[in-house]
Amino acid sequence: MTEKQHSRLHQQFDQLLQELTNRAALSEQSSRNLPLPTEAGEIVPRLWEAGIDDVKLAQALSALFKRELFNGIVKDRDSLVRSSNDRCPWLIVDRVLYVSNPYDRAQIEPLMRRKNDPKDKLKFEKLGILAMSDFDSDLVVQASYDHGVSVAEVSGAWAKGFVDELLNEAIALRASDIHINPESHGGVIKFRVDGRCQVCRVPGLQTIERERFRLVSNNLMERVGKQNNYLEPTSGYLVFQSAHKQVSMRLEMAPVKIYSEIQPKITIRLLNNQRGVNKLESLGLSPLHVAQLRSLGHRANGMLVVTGPTGSGKSTTLKAILKDIRDSFPEKAIYSIEDPVEDQLDGITSLEVTKHMSFAKALRSLLRHDPDVIMVGEIRDAETAELALRASMTGHLVLTTLHTNDSHGAINRLRNLGLDNALMAENLMAVTAQRLVNKVCPHCSSMLPITQSKELWAKYQHVPELKNPDILVPVVSNKEGCQHCNFGYTGRHLVCELFLNDPLAETEIIEGVPSNEIRRQQSQRGVFNDLWDDGIRLVKEGVTTLEALENKINPIRVARAYRKADYGKPVGRAYTKADEALLDIEQA
């Protein structure tokens, strides 16, 4: 033992004596008379020999080393057998085997074999308390429990309770995802709430002790009915019933390497933990966008694409449109193909993509089921793109999503997926792009003239729709946030732009004009408002701040706003009679 280890040992011993004195388990006098231990493993036996109350000793150790304590009782001090192998510490007291980690089979199984061997002198009847985890360098009392209950029962019940609490809490916080991350010291739990990933703040749910990490993952794997060998990525589903609602969840497990060990990294997506499927009007779209999307949904054929990054609420928008179609045309045959199915809606038949059924395979099959409307959750490959376009050409309404930066970007994306310009021009009705911006907390912000903030005014005084010094914008005054919010923001709001494929754009698509050029021309003609325009509407309404908006909208678009004067388009355009006329043309 090195000098350093020695002084650490004495320090621990002194701390323990102090703790025992505080608990009146030991007098100052007798504590001075105790001989110093020469190794960590001597500490507890020494104190037992000195006649210290077992329960108080266990409590002191537990308090000192910050570990949990169940009903820890050590009954007899006469028969103490100790492991001679420092790497596999165990202890037998009064025919009870104490191990540092009762869930470690590698540690327990050899002992169990010895127990059953009549020639072996090792005598114990029960597997019991968790005691010193490391005899050589550190002294840790972890936990002990009532001898009447078996290890399996205790661990299973504990894990079930923990996971129940975890899932309930995630539902209550409106989390969209739960992350359970293995780290060298145990597990760390994070929730994604309002798009922001954060360490769980609920006491007792922030971390999982190293020894219990596998119990939690085993319990989760059991709930999704999967084998838990943790050798290959696995996914599965579970339905969890909380006090108020039933939430379906998709679990993903990937084995990750933590130094020399393999540990499961688990991510759980809460599939319908929001308010269910909204009406088109309650998504937060501008009245013009609601009217446009509704009229597009009522057409008999064509393709409508919703774009945006992952987690921007694309499928929420599509589902709201599907619901709107269903409510207006209950006789229509409506199908959706999703990965995974997020919200079930009566009257809409949903297919789920699996390893046996791709989007393309599902779509090909659905076309033989006499559909009117098909939602294709996502177009990822040329085959699906081709099938979706063909469906829209042959008398079906196809709604789908793509990953692009802006609405016009879908044109280039579909070209890259091999779609013919002429066929696309004819059948692509419209493309929206959307983002979710954080809503400002009304408790922590106020509406101020934009000139009050030097920073904001310097930045935006040349932007046409903001250069009026009388404009009021929300400013977060309390950056710490309050009990209703996270750092001044709570919940999210949709920001949307909508590209309608009008006759001029159609010609440009056929001619192969790049999508950004089509976008520029539509802006110039005043028939297109972009994400920034829609965001400014929300800033002026006090829904979100300029900072939150910039955070979510591609900086290039923001930069575009500075140059907006170049576009010479009408400013502050509202929903007018002229738009209704445009809609009528579109419907014809």
Ligand SMILES: [Zn+2]
């Ligand atoms: Zn508040």
Ligand SMILES: [Zn+2]
């Ligand atoms: Zn607040």
